[in-house]
Amino acid sequence: MSFNDKARLDTSQVLGGKGGAIAGGGIGSVVLLLVYLFLGGSGGSGTLPFDPSQVLQGGSGSSVDVSECQTGADANRSDVCRIVGTVNSVQDYWGDALLDETGEPYREAKTVIFSGSTQTACGSATAAVGPFYCPADEQVYIDATFFDELTSRFGADGGNLAQMYVVAHEYGHHVENILGDLQAGQQDRSTGPTSAGVRIELRADCLAGVWAHHAATTEDADGVTLIEPLTRDDIDSALSAASAVGDDHIQEELGGGTVNPDSWTHGSSEQRQRWFLAGYESGTIGSCDTFGTDDL
Structure with missing residues (x-):
């Protein structure tokens, strides 16, 4: 998967975050922090299935410069610029599609790209927490080094769409927030394979798939196509991340080798892949009703 080299990136949708030094070994990982935040984090309580500090390590904060991210060619060579390009594409799609499909207007959400640590309306965050969406300030937070961890520690294949899936998933949570799904999920603080937390996460996976279906139709501010048509290899890359x-x-x-479905907060690998594909194959929000089915 690649960006159109001539497409123009909009860096105003992305901020280079910086925060004070925070000790390493934070409160969660990419598959835990979202539910921690949504279902009682930042002052609430959550049940974590293992010690996430064993997975990712945090560090002191520093700013991330996005000024070099000007074109699709930059997005093809740089992880940071690829985040910028993906944010542009995702928001271009939802800017029209959400209103058309649901009647709810989309409102843009900035992404903060930070290194080491940053401050959010949901509390302090370090590299240990992985990417997440904070509904309190409606911003996405991504540590600049996370994609290296996604491949080297978690086992994703390192392809571009594996990285872009992560960004699109977080914007799926923003769409859920606009539609009221996150608020509904807060009423159920349980964990397990059919919990509200799992349903929220699988819905965000599906919404990421919906965007992927339309990604090659998204455009920059001048009407230039942002992303080249996806291939089967691209989809396999996204599935590897899921x-x-x-x-x-x-x-x-x-996490120690023991699988305990009762503590699940995001769903199994098979579920996450299946719901991404459901969105990708249909291209419609209607295929993402994880709250209206018993077949997760």
């Missing part, structure tokens, strides 16, 4: 952040994979490979 599998890598499945609860069962995390528990078995990085």
